Amino acid sequence: MPNILEIENIKLSVIIPYWQQREFLLDIITSLEYNLEVNYEIIVLGDRNLLNLDLADILNYLKAQGHQILGFEDSLKTENIFHQAISQAKGELMIWLPYPVIFSSEGLQEAIRILDNNLEVVGVDGNGHSGSIFRKFIWENEIIVKENVIILEQFEWEFQFKHNLKNYNIYKVNKNLYDLRINHILLTDNLRLEVKELPLVSVCIPTYNGEQFIAEAISSVLSQTYSAIELIISDDQSQDYTLAIAQSFQEKTSIPISILTHHPLGLAENSNFCINQSQGKYIKFLYQDDILKPNCIEKMVNLAETDFDIGLVFSPREMFFYNQDNIDLDLINVYQEFANLHQSWFNLNLIQWGTELLADPNLWQHPINKIGEPSTVLLRKSIFEIVAGFDPQLNQLVDLDLWWRILGHFKVGFVNETLSLFRLHSQQKTYQNMQENQAIDLEFYYKIYCHPDYDFLPAMSRQQAFFIYNSILTDLSHPLK
Template sequence: MNNQLVSICIPTYNGAKFLQESLDSVNAQSYKNIEVIISDDNSTDKTLEICTKFKENTQFPVSIYTHQPQGIGANWNHCIEKANGVYIKFLFQDDILYDTCIEEMVEIYKKYPEIGLVASKRDFIIDINMKSEQTEIWIKKYKDLQRDYELSDNSMYYLTNTIFGEESFLDTHRNKIGEPSCVMFRKDITKSVGLFDIKLKQILDYEYWYRILKNKPVIVINKPLVAFRIHENQATNINKTTEINDYNIYHTILHKEYYRYLHDSLKKSLDNEFSKRNILKKYVFKKYKSLKAKIEKWLR
């Protein structure tokens, strides 16, 4: 009970540049009852070579799986499905766990077994090619994701689904918890909330955290236990420069799944938004029917 297995899940794809540093941080963990689950989406660089060498030189179980690419969410889910641990601890191929990260997160679960997820603050590692005024602005905006909330004590935030009811819930930043490398949760929670939504590309992490938070409290440890790397090839930056963008459906998810929890002003705003959408849909459908009738008449 006091030394339960933690599965460190590492979804990979062409991550050779920073992967060794991430794996070294796994080796340095003070908590020793761990396994590593690596799910690779057909990397073409030296990712699998690095992973294989890592497996050969560790004292804990390391499983390496190849995965047919179906999007990042599918690879995350594949990691979870292969995991044997009581807890799932994500580590992305370019991030780093601090030495006591897993130990401190497991301790939180011992003290607060009712929670659905534990997270921590994070530091930033800025790749030299990303050092710019724009990056500094981003960090200033997103560094403290819990700034709207009060500390339960000096060591943590204890968040419940009441945060959905705050008027500021949609202000500034959407993710109130953190990136996947910052969190740990019990594997068995997937039985009640499911897995990551593979249709989503950008918001699938905090959409999942909120699914958990809707049912169980979340604790955020008030100190960085991971380092999140900002570099030009990370998925977030790539998605921003392509047509992959699902931020525009975030309000649809809130309206469908969280409406009853939201502040009245946010409900009103969403109602107005969806009312306009419905009017537009009816207009487009009416035009479609009219055009279809004209075409059918012309073809007779």
């Protein structure tokens, strides 16, 4: 294939939906380069954040070769994305790849030969596997696309055309065009596709007197686009209708909901209790006054699954006021200071070792918590074999203490998309601490300086924590200074 594609010579357009081929894109590109003897183009489809992902080198290589990278909004339906891709395609023939594959050079060449020698044939069936080659013009004749265009059912390919497909001649090739990747999708003896199970996510909601907001929080969990979820609601002896509201959801969903009660533990210990009760590979905290966007868990798990060393995934959140008509000035200050935490990092990447963030030149600058609250974070449960949970001895910055200890041992993933909503109101612990002048936690900085949990930090960083600790003590001793 020439370095730069010549448009008039492109024979075949290979359309690759990235969201279905994330782990196999490089393999498919390599297979095409080794197996195809005709000029072809690759069209990679993905959301508009695709170029921010860790496959930038692959995409830049494709672009340099003259291939196409097409970005779409997440809300766009698959069939609409496909039709737009077809309109951009330059090849006479088309292949759409809904599943990871290994190309068969013999099968592909035979299919192309059949189409070249038989003009009445519009498509070549892959003989029972996951794709076929078709002439571009039949899509331009208003095919109605169903899901991934081609559906395997009862050993036959079924198509939905606005015009009767029986008027067309579709040829069954004697050789397979390509084989499914066995480590991603299992092909059984009956040619039924068994999709790999999604990892279970334990959504944990520690509650206490949350009747005002708990219904919204639970509803946001049940509305997730990700299906492999268990919901754990751990109540700290609420004195209102929190439990009754939570119980009312149990009969309305197939998602398992566990409602647990116990003697009062406090927020940190209640959160740890949730961790201990969880069965999932991942833990997604949602505090009772916050809300998850529908694609939150799906986006975070997709990133976490790309790298086993990722212990924590976070994303920006949107802050909003509970009472829009009478907003407390202190809450306005909170919003102004903490609305865009992630922008406070000097260097934040899609995936990086947590120790890189702990060495960030902005680490100690305000705001000190540049990751966010528990509702903004997804955790890999196995990390708790190395790192202890939330520290109940801390009054403030309890979540930051856990985040930093995770950063000391694992990689961090960042999804640059708002995936949760953080409600500002006067009943929050942070707000109450501000009113009681307890918003600055001396114990957090002292712990960093002297506790063995932070032995992974360099001496200079631990000394910095001690300087901050002494500075706060001095300010408290001389409040008029």
